[in-house]
Amino acid sequence: MGVGVCGVGTGCSGPGSMVVSNAHSGIRVTSTDSQPENTGPSIGRFVKVFVEAHGCTQNYGEARLMQEALAGQGHALVTTEGDADAHVLVTCTVVETTERKMIRRMTELAAYDRPLIIAGCMAAAQRQRVLDAVPRAKLLPPRKWPQIVELLDAGTACGDRSADIESQSFGWHDAIIPIEQGCVGRCTYCITRVARGRVASYPVDTIAEQVRRSVDRGMKEIKLTGQDTAAYGLDAGTNLAALLRAVDGLAGKFRVRVGMADPLTVYPIVDELVEAYGSEKIFKFLHLPVQSGDDAILEAMRREYNVAQFEDIVHTFRRAYPRITLSTDVIVGFPGEDEDQFGQTMELIERIRPDIVNVTRFSPRVGTPAARMPNPIVGWRVKERSRRLTRTRFEIAQQIHEAFVGEEVEVLLTEPGKESTVLARTPEYRQVVLPGPLPLGAFARVRIEAAHATDLRGTLLGGPTESAQSSSAA
Numbered sequence: 001m002g003v004g005v006c007g008v009g010t011g012c013s014g015p016g017s018m019v020v021s022n023a024h025s026g027i028r029v030t031s032t033d034s035q036p037e038n039t040g041p042s043i044g045r046f047v048k049v050f051v052e053a054h055g056c057t058q059n060y061g062e063a064r065l066m067q068e069a070l071a072g073q074g075h076a077l078v079t080t081e082g083d084a085d086a087h088v089l090v091t092c093t094v095v096e097t098t099e100r101k102m103i104r105r106m107t108e109l110a111a112y113d114r115p116l117i118i119a120g121c122m123a124a125a126q127r128q129r130v131l132d133a134v135p136r137a138k139l140l141p142p143r144k145w146p147q148i149v150e151l152l153d154a155g156t157a158c159g160d161r162s163a164d165i166e167s168q169s170f171g172w173h174d175a176i177i178p179i180e181q182g183c184v185g186r187c188t189y190c191i192t193r194v195a196r197g198r199v200a201s202y203p204v205d206t207i208a209e210q211v212r213r214s215v216d217r218g219m220k221e222i223k224l225t226g227q228d229t230a231a232y233g234l235d236a237g238t239n240l241a242a243l244l245r246a247v248d249g250l251a252g253k254f255r256v257r258v259g260m261a262d263p264l265t266v267y268p269i270v271d272e273l274v275e276a277y278g279s280e281k282i283f284k285f286l287h288l289p290v291q292s293g294d295d296a297i298l299e300a301m302r303r304e305y306n307v308a309q310f311e312d313i314v315h316t317f318r319r320a321y322p323r324i325t326l327s328t329d330v331i332v333g334f335p336g337e338d339e340d341q342f343g344q345t346m347e348l349i350e351r352i353r354p355d356i357v358n359v360t361r362f363s364p365r366v367g368t369p370a371a372r373m374p375n376p377i378v379g380w381r382v383k384e385r386s387r388r389l390t391r392t393r394f395e396i397a398q399q400i401h402e403a404f405v406g407e408e409v410e411v412l413l414t415e416p417g418k419e420s421t422v423l424a425r426t427p428e429y430r431q432v433v434l435p436g437p438l439p440l441g442a443f444a445r446v447r448i449e450a451a452h453a454t455d456l457r458g459t460l461l462g463g464p465t466e467s468a469q470s471s472s473a474a
Helices: 057-072 095-110 128-133 142-151 192-198 204-216 240-248 263-276 295-303 307-320 337-352 379-404
Strands: 047-054 086-092 116-118 138-140 175-178 221-225 255-258 286-287 325-332 358-362 408-416 421-425 430-433 443-451 454-466
Touching: 047 057, 047 430, 057 086, 057 116, 057 175, 086 095, 086 138, 095 116, 095 128, 116 128, 116 142, 128 138, 138 142, 142 192, 175 204, 192 295, 204 221, 221 240, 240 255, 240 263, 255 286, 263 307, 307 337, 325 337, 325 379, 337 379, 358 379, 379 421, 379 443, 408 430, 430 443
Parallel strands: 047 086, 086 116, 116 138, 175 221, 221 255, 286 325, 325 358, 430 454
Antiparallel strands: 408 421, 408 443, 421 430, 443 454
């Protein structure tokens, strides 16, 4: 089962490959009167299903929920597309290059001449584009993912079987839990908001129960995800801080990574959110996308905050948690961005010194206001700016990481790495590469021996503790 890979803490990014797995949600999939788009005839029998997802962590989470629903009804989940009776592709369309890759991938899967379900953002935001490429595909927009069972004619309710599937059988070592759909933003460049729509939050009790069940099954890394996690609860009279307090009240030793939060929605609750981050169960990790260091460009993007507000959020978190990992996103080459305005972005990055900067070259998305804006930036100049910013970003990260060499710190062993290594996370979600094999899901004391721009290298001090999962491959 392939899945797209995002960088650490990113919202959406280009696709890669990874295995999708079970998130153990408490959500029950039931038959509804509404029908998925372009459904056609259903398959009408238990089948082997290949699920592949691309893009953001929320897509991963929804792909896992679909798998849970299908497995709960007796369908087999296979890891090789050629072995499948049906294919599910969860799509991303954040930039044009990703869209082209999605079209190419769905065309490849359609060549098997087996039932094909296109889910994710393209199924909502670019349905005609999908149907032009693969006319017989069934479309499953993000908010309709529970209807995956109906598309495969698997009855009405997933029942309790889905709750009893062991996550280890999927080979995954974390839990991805969507907390909301949609955002409140009106960004002029964004096509994802067309797919995800307005904010719709899952109840606090439902999410807390999902976390509890995941922890009971041995999951130690919990990823709370959404298009904008700080928008959580705006439709329900609550907020992200209240949700984090509810999760903190659960028994067990585990860690929670909070997904991307927009400055627009963080700013009004920043003090309460900083207080909620005080729990040792919450990774001190903040993904706060600024997109530009120039107020005029932010206004053209319709981001609805200014640079000073972004910096105020950063300083507020850093006063409380000086070691916090700050991740941000920047779009370079937005229409009309001149050299001075790009210079403002460079100065901002040099001033706030984020640990991670996800740099994206502007990509005009058909149907968005930014695609029609005058004064587009020539491609070679956009590339040059991207390279300059990326070079600065890595220089800053290297300098930050070098300060940790020689420290001893507790880490959570989270996933297998390359060449018999194991990846771990510090309390600030910094990645540490360790020699393996080691038991995943355990906590361990390590010494940081070396630093790179993208990770730290360490050695184990004593044995791991509280292991609940199988050892990594040797």
